[in-house]
Every structure is written in structure tokens, then in C-alpha cells.
Amino acid sequence: MCGIVGLFAKSTEVEERLGEHLAAMLVQMSSRGPDSAGVAVYRDPAPGDWSKLTLYSADPREHWGAVMDGLRDAFGECEEPSIRASHAVLVVGADAAAAESWVREHRPDLRVMSAGRVIEIYKETGLPEEFAAAFALEDIRGTHALGHTRMATESRVTTEGSHPFSTGFDLCLVHNGSLSNHNRLRENLRREGVEFQTENDTEVAAGYLAWRMREGATLEQALEGCLEDLDGFYTFAVGTADGFAVLRDPIACKPAVLAETDDWVAMSSEWRSIAVLPGAADARAWEPEPAVVYVWEKALV
């Protein structure tokens, strides 16, 4: 099971209300994934050579100010944390690799959910509706977003095991399906220097994309590589700082529907999630072809 959704804004009206639309789409996917929910939102790029981290703490009374102070001591500059439930976003005056390494070294109790300039990831166990309320998704503006509702099959129901997964800067993947060669692939990717935080199959797919793109592949080329190197069932929705892509495996057992209007492009496991978007009734809607890469990109602000 699992439900995945993606929304790519083509108008400023949709950008303004991105989180509200995303929340509505996620709630529609509750029956496909009642165990946990998560989103990746692309918004408010960090300035120039700064970076943005999304951190998760299992401690509900986490003192995020102390983390900010630590980052300021290390790098000189860090903005006030923006806190949503168990997560905080910190914009740091350092590149993403340095900022992420600092957190891992000095605060191993925290989990880095995302790192980059544009991406923010929020995820938590529980029903999508509870998640959307706890993280105040309706306030979020942004250019594009992915969402996932999870029905767990191959690993535990925890915040860490929730989707989306990010294993590369500003890169995110949501997945409906299951991979059968993820253990071997994970070992191969570890040898290439890709780091994994869980035993989850989807994280391996995200790691694979990150590795291919680090080696110079475009998003489209990296996804075409999935068709060769990944074994299993999948419908993927992928986000990068400036792009949004969809891919289904050649057998295409896992559902997907795409729809487009002048204002947005949307992807979902089912039409129900798209039906809640403005103008959906008149949208061009189609089922993505098996083994075909669909990509939308926009100029990075």
C-alpha cells in the first residue's frame, strides 16, 4: 500500500497555498497509509553559500536555541530556529555538508531529516490528518512538495522509518512499492561513500539517485538508471531544488495518476487526492506510462 502525492506550483496563487493543498492531498491518502505521514517542501532558499537543515528531536522539550548557539559558535551565523512540532529548521552560514557534519558530531541525539538550500522535511508517526495539524502544514508556502502516507511492510513504524527520505542535498524521494535488491545495493552504495540511516528500501533508492547525480547524471538520467539497477515494484516521485519527477517500474503494478492545469502539476497514487485541488475537474489527467520518466523543472530563485 502507501500513498504518495506530489504538487508542483506553476502559479504564485498555488505557491501561496502549497501547504494547504498538500495537507488536503495527504488526508485523502489516509486509507493507503495510516501508520505515518511525511512531506518534503521546497521553499525559501537559504542565501548564497548558506544552507538549511531540518532536524528532528525525540525530546519534545528540545532546547533548539542551544543547537543554534552551537552552530553560531562553529560557523559564525545561524538564524533563529523555525520550529514545527518535533522538527526545527535552521539556516546556517555554512555549506550543507559542513553544517550536517557538525550536527552529527556534536548532537548525535538529533536526526538530520534534510540538508540543502531549499528542502525541508517533516515526518511523524500517526494519521495524516493529525500530522498535518501538528505541523501546521496549512501555513507553508513553497514552490513544490512531495508527501507520503505509510502502511509499513518491511521496517518499523517510527519517525525515522517514515518517509520521505533524503540522502542528498535538496534531494528527496517518496515511494510506493517495495524493492527486492536493496540490501546488496545498499552495500555497493556504502562503498561509494553514500551514508544510510535506516534499513529501509526506499532510503536505498534515494541514495542511488543521490550517488548518480553526484557522479554527474541529470535527474532524468539518474531515474533512467533506476530502470536498470533497481529490482522491485515502485512508483517514485522525486524532488530536487528546482525539479519534480515521476517514474514507475516497467511492470507498473503500483498506481499513479498525473494531472496538470495552468496553475499546477500534481501526482498521486489515486485521483481522490487530486480531486481536492482547485480546477481539478478540468485538469488534463493521465496515467503515467510504465518505465517512462516524467520531469518538470523551474528556474531556481
Add this chain to the structure above:
Amino acid sequence: MAVPATREAVEVVDLETTSLRELNQRLHDLARVSGPQSWRILNPNGAHALACGLDADIEIEIQGHVGYYCAGMNKRATVRVHGNASTGIAENLMSGLVVVDGNVSQSAGATGRGGLLVVRGDASSRCGISMKGIDIVVGGSVGHMSAFMAQKGCLVVCGDAGEALGDSIYEARIYVRGRVASLGADCVEKEMRDEHLAQLAGLLEAAGVDASPADFRRYGSARRLYNFEIDNAGAY
């Protein structure tokens, strides 16, 4: 016993204000108690199992896109979807007519026992999988593995067919007007005789499709998988 309603009276149900369960229960009740014969359903918004399990001589028009298994297990009723349909439209159709104006997703008409499914647009993969007597007419193209293990009935494709058409087919008939990407195991092209042209003409007419039967090719089972062949033992 209730007095049957006149044909002109259309019962309109808006799924924004009526629950899917309540609507389906009202439709199911018509198997035992007479009621409105003509229905119009508004705002389906991709709801699953809409108008499933009907057993009455009624007409239902659905205005919008439907979710999984719409009109599944239908007997006698006519269900028209003015939109697209998701996985398993008219699954296990027993009799009656299901017409979709738009496109349909995977496994359309799967395991259908009788009746007619008409898709004006395209059908996705596995259209007519394991069909057992249903007739399916697709105005557009069908995806891969269509008519997989099809046992009885006809699949008519006015456009193209995807990979592995009719894989492991039994006695169903497949008519395709366009290109076939590839045939599945034990599926072969067969001669189009007068009886087939007549059957196809009847199906096209019933579906309201304007096409000439002479433009189609027929495919069916080579019947080589029916018996175990010792020469294939190495393959297992």
C-alpha cells in the same frame, strides 16, 4: 410493493452531501424493492467501489472521475461514467453495460463473466485480465499484458495493444485494429473468418463505435500450453 417510478424521474445523489455507503445501500436495496430507475451521481471525486454489486434494471450516470472497482460485480444495470475510471472498472461484471467516456486504469473488466464494458478512451495495463465471458470494447489503446489468461469473451481494441498481448490465453478472442507491440506466450494471430467479422460488427455496434470490422486482426490461443510437453521439461 412500491410503485415503480416513471422513467423520466431522475434520482440525483451528490456525494458531497451523501455518503458513499448510503448511496451504495440505496442501490443495493433495488435488488429487492423497486425504486428510481434512473440515477445521476454527482461529485464522485475518485471514490472507490461506487455502484458496486448492483442487481437491478437501472441506469446510472456518474458525472466525474471514479476510483477503484466502480460497477464491479454488476448484474443487469447500465452504468455510465462521464470521466475517467481507476483500477478495476467493471471487475467481475456479470451482465449489463458499463460505459466510460474517458480513460481507465489497470485491470479493466478483470475476471468479468458477462455483459459489455465500453471504454471510449484508453485502457491501461492488464485490461481484461482473466476475463471469463465479458465483452470489452476499447475505443483507444490498451496497455501491456492485456487479456492475460483470458478464458472467454472478446476484447476489441480500436487502437494499439501493448507488450505481451494475450499471454497464456485460453478461449477468449482478441480483435485489434492498430499495432500490437508483442504477443504473449501462446497467443497467435488467427484467420478472420465471416463468423468473426459478424461477431465484431455486432460488438462495435453495441458499443456505438464507428469502425470497419475488416480493419481488425484477430488473435487467440495456439493451445500449446494446454498440455504438458516433455520437450519443455528443462524450462521448469
